[in-house]
Amino acid sequence: MALIDCPECKRQISDMASSCIHCGYPIDSVTTISGPKETPKSLGLLAGNPNFDSDAIDDVRHQTSQPPPKPEIIINYFGVFSLGLGAASIVVPYFAAVFFVPVALICGFVSIWQKKKLLGVIGIVLSIVGIVRIVDISNELHEAQRNVEKSIQQLKQIRP
Known part of the structure; x- marks a missing residue:
């Protein structure tokens, strides 16, 4: 050498x-x-x-002869947004999660469409968990609303 x-x-x-x-x-x-x-x-x-x-x-x-091309670092913004918003939809309050979940789902599907599947799939899975959380909280809110309406009906019967 x-x-x-x-x-x-x-x-x-x-x-x-x-x-x-x-x-x-x-x-x-x-x-x-x-x-x-x-x-x-x-x-x-x-x-x-x-x-x-x-x-x-x-x-x-x-x-x-040209030097070999330098590898490009491609940041998958849609995948990152999907992952972040999907995770946020699990921990933020109900009213914010309602807005985060659809955006996270859209970003996840766009990420998959751009052939950057990993972050997109993880973001979609987290968004689905966020949807389950939203549905659960919605059911609790409806149950609480029904209880309040029952209480109001009972008060109306006691005080005519």
């Missing part, structure tokens, strides 16, 4: 590296600064030609 100079930033790197660790420039496995390591078959056919210019091929190779 030897050290060579990167063609782009001129810093030293290993001759075994596939790209420069400093600037990311791809290091061609066919040629390096020290010369060709191996010759592809298509270049070997040209090498017998007296007009063959290997330096021109190297220039073209370095001009057309």
Whole structure:
């Protein structure tokens, strides 16, 4: 293993590296600064030609080679919103949960539609738990309302 100079930033790197660790420039496995390591078959056919210019091929190779694309970090906002609002719908008061659940469901389905399934599915599951909580609280409120109406009827019977 030897050290060579990167063609782009001129810093030293290993001759075994596939790209420069400093600037990311791809290091061609066919040629390096020290010369060709191996010759592809298509270049070997040209090498017998007296007009063959290997330096021109190297220039073209370095001009057309581009550094590998950097991975993009894609934030799935709809999945995050679905997850957050679904979780919030479980712990916030009833009147807020009524608004959070539909938005969390919509964001969850949009997230799944964008092929970001994990956060979307978790958000939808939390939204369903929020729906169950809303239904339970609604039933308790209706029961309390019925009890109040019964109490009012009883008071009306006592005091005509």
